[in-house]
Amino acid sequence: MRSAVAPISARVLGFWLVFWLVLGALLPLFFGVSVLAQAGHIGGLVVGCVVGWGMSRRPEQRFSRYASGAVTIVGLLGLGVASIAPTWRPNYDLFVGVELLDSGHPDQAIEYLERVLAEDPEDPSRANNIAYSLAEAGVELERAEELVRGALEVDPDPNFLDTLGWIQCKRGQVQEGEFNLRLANALAEEEIPDVTEHLEGCAEAGGR
Numbered sequence: 381m382r383s384a385v386a387p388i389s390a391r392v393l394g395f396w397l398v399f400w401l402v403l404g405a406l407l408p409l410f411f412g413v414s415v416l417a418q419a420g421h422i423g424g425l426v427v428g429c430v431v432g433w434g435m436s437r438r439p440e441q442r443f444s445r446y447a448s449g450a451v452t453i454v455g456l457l458g459l460g461v462a463s464i465a466p467t468w469r470p471n472y473d474l475f476v477g478v479e480l481l482d483s484g485h486p487d488q489a490i491e492y493l494e495r496v497l498a499e500d501p502e503d504p505s506r507a508n509n510i511a512y513s514l515a516e517a518g519v520e521l522e523r524a525e526e527l528v529r530g531a532l533e534v535d536p537d538p539n540f541l542d543t544l545g546w547i548q549c550k551r552g553q554v555q556e557g558e559f560n561l562r563l564a565n566a567l568a569e570e571e572i573p574d575v576t577e578h579l580e581g582c583a584e585a586g587g588r
Contacts, residue, residue: 473499478513486519497527504531508540515547525551538568542575549582558582 477492493510500506507527514524528543545560558579565575 471496474509477510481513481517481519486517489517490520490523502534504534504537504540507531508537508543511547512543515543515550518550521547521551536567538564539572541567542572542578546574546578546581549578554582 473492473495477489477496480486480489480492493513496506496510508531511524511528511531514520514527525544525547528540528547531537531540532544541560541564545557545564548554548557548560550557561575561578561582565572
């Protein structure tokens with residue numbers, strides 16, 4: 381005859397719930413784990429505990445079951461609303477802007493990319509990334525060059541110089557572009573992989 385399995389006490393369940401919540405909150409601080417990813421895990425843990433608690437109630441305790449079900453439904457609805465336009469996500473405007481560029485909607489993309497710049501106009505990496513995205517799409521090249529030149533004034537990063545050279549090639553300034561592309565490789569501690577591709581593109585633009 382099998383012996384009955386002793387139920388886990390609420391105190392033990394509560395302890396482990398708190399333990400995992402604290403661990404989940406600390407992971408982003410010490411291990412660089414995405415806060416957003418952890419929020420999803422913790423949210424799933426909490427909802428699972430609520431549903432489990434509700435389903436473990438005795439049949440006559442209907443309110444508990446209904447309450448746990450309501451919490452689950454509200455959580456799912458909240459997730460659905462947030463997923464429609466999660467503007468609270470880091471780099472949301474940048475993701476949307478680049479996607480619009482790739483899909484051939486530069487006018488709409490510029491609106492999002494300008495918002496990214498407005499959030500931190502002094503960040504040279506942000507300006508360079510947007511300039512490079514514009515160059516890749518072949519749109520707003522004058523604005524792209526303005527952005528990357530501003531970034532270079534703050535930080536003379538060889539990768540930024542690569543962006544400038546690529547933009548100049550796209551604008552038909554082949555000699556200036558090739559010069560800056562080669563200079564970028566010369567100044568970099570390691571060879572920049574994109575430079576070779578950009579030099580080939582420059583040569584094609586120059587009819588060579």
